[in-house]
Amino acid sequence: MILSxxxxxxxxFPALFSLNMLxxxxxxxxxxxxxxxxxxxxxxLKNIRRLSFKGPNESGIISGEV
Numbered sequence: 001m002i003l004s005x006x007x008x009x010x011x012x013f014p015a016l017f018s019l020n021m022l023x024x025x026x027x028x029x030x031x032x033x034x035x036x037x038x039x040x041x042x043x044x045l046k047n048i049r050r051l052s053f054k055g056p057n058e059s060g061i062i063s064g065e066v
Contacts, residue, residue: 013057033062040064 018030031039037048045064053061 011057011059014059017057017059033060036062 014030021028021030033050040048040062045066048062048064051061051063053059
């Protein structure tokens, strides 16, 4: 199965985090990689990319340059 970081269907921890934000907060939510990239671009960051990170939750790291 191919998981997408932009459709909220995986990896498991980010998908569960998104569900938790939806259920347990009034206006909380999680954002996809493309949504975060767009926010960072809007603020002027360049060379934005997702770095794979195999930690306990597989969330990854988003990097950009000012």
